[in-house]
Amino acid sequence: MNRNGSIIHMSGIRKVYDTGKVKVEALKGVDLEIRKGEMVAIVGPSGSGKSTLMNLLGCLDTPTAGSYELGGDDVAGVTRDELAEIRNRRVGFVFQNFNLLPHISSQENVEMPMLFGGVPVRERRERARDLLTKVGLGDRVDHKPTELSGGQMQRVAIARALAMDPAIILADEPTGNLDTSSGSDIMSIFNELWKQGRTLVIITHDPALAKRASRVVEIRDGVVMNDHMN
């Protein structure tokens, strides 16, 4: 964490996708500062660069240019193993398409980050069970993702994101594949997490959901167009 309490500090971030034939500049110089405990909604039209931004925030991808400090540490020039550790300990991801491992149970999916984080087996089991109970899936620990509804899968994903107790939760259109009622369930869980003091960054198309955030950042065509507190 740096001096002014910001947990995320991006400046001049650019991302160019080079597919060989064409180059797409998805982000054209983004400056973004997020303080601890904020709940930020990132909105904008499809193709504007929201997912690209989130992948960079979560160290799933590396920027073409610009600097990024996460929790006060410069992420540029960090080794792949160190990036893996950052993803493991500092952030939790929730994706639009869940990205659960299909062949294993909810319980095992939630244990996965703790496995990579070196948490002892017993603690892993207990914590995974606790988290699943907290998101309302205490009776679904042995189900595989294919045996769950979309809303349930997303709740498994949230439990998994919380497994290593990260300071930041990153969610990319978490309700995008859900019906309205499961979507609002998920949003309530996020609100709860926010109240507990976690920092949340949520990408969404839904203006109603954006209203529940403390701050809305609007991305358009790879740049930040608008940034205001609710």
Place this chain on the structure above:
Amino acid sequence: MITIHDVLAQLLRDVRAEKLRTFLTIFGIVWGTVAISLMLAFGNGLHQHLIVQTAGLGDRIVIAWPGATSIPFQGLGKGRKLRMTDEDVAYIQAQVRELKGICGEYENNLRVEYNAKTISVDTAGVNDVYGSMRNQVPSPGGRFIDALDVRDQRRVAFLGDKLAADIFGTIDPVGKTILVNQSPFLVIGVLKKKAQDSNYNGPDNQKMFIPVTTYRALTGEKYIDDLIFQPPSAADTKKTIDAVRTALAHKLRFDPSDKEALAAWDTTDQFKFFDNFMLAFNTFLGIIGVLTLIVGGIGVSNIMNVVVEERTREIGIKMALGAKQRWILMQFLVETMLVTAIGGAFGFAISIGICSIFPKAAEEFVGHPEVSPAVALLTAAALGLVGLIAGYFPARDAARLDPVVAMKL
């Protein structure tokens, strides 16, 4: 902090998840191992069988007897009787370096007693090399005379199978003590039944063999009866016989062209056909073996390759959750090794099973097939290695991608 337990647990989950694919990989390795193990088992069995059937007298050997000179030499008249000692044999061995083996053989009737039985047995004093040169294959549980027996002048005896039956009946002679010219001798082996259509001094199944040193001490005999040697190959026999005769001529002073001074029986003629046949047969086996390995290798590597491609998304997810590259690769390595080990073990077991139910009646014609653990191990390892290489690089490539790229693939 990731433990072996974690790796194995993860592995079990993945294997459970992809039953068909795991089955196919294991099947590929089992198939290759069985095919190659059986092929070599039967090939070897047949080879041994043919040797026993056609080479009862010996394996490409020449048998030679010192005779009398027929040409005057350096003032010595013809008709001189020649006698050879061990020293002469050692001299030949030193002069004719290319010999694969040489043995001077002493031979006489000795008196053998066991329990109340006393019989006169045609006995040969020989060295350890004699065993392989003359194809004296022991029955299971016994052995032929070895170098230590010769060095230490041990009182041990190797019996022809018919002789053993005459003395011992149905009792296993190995480990029993007999009296030879009143000295106790330990029986160390019995000849495995072999076909022997020609002989000198009688067929091996009625003879007894003791270490050459022991023989000399027991009988006081100084002169050998005959000389057995093995040319480097069946094609060089004539040249080798001449070299041996020349060396002996130098030592015993006779004309090197005097064929009667050292009469030689070349038994290698029958091997010309045998060698050609075995060459063709082994070439055939080799080609089939290589083809099997190639086909098996392609199968296994294809499956491994597909697996990694299918799994790239999962690898991406795992990396997003904090898995390091070495975890991904370690899992892959352990998994491949385990699959290989299981496949190899099954393959080995199946091969042994097939050999054990192979009808005894058929063994009379094609010999006894015996699976070699080394062959099974090597085959499975080779296939596993192919799979490992085929899977390792795609796995490493996947683990090198940015997680987001891997997840989208």
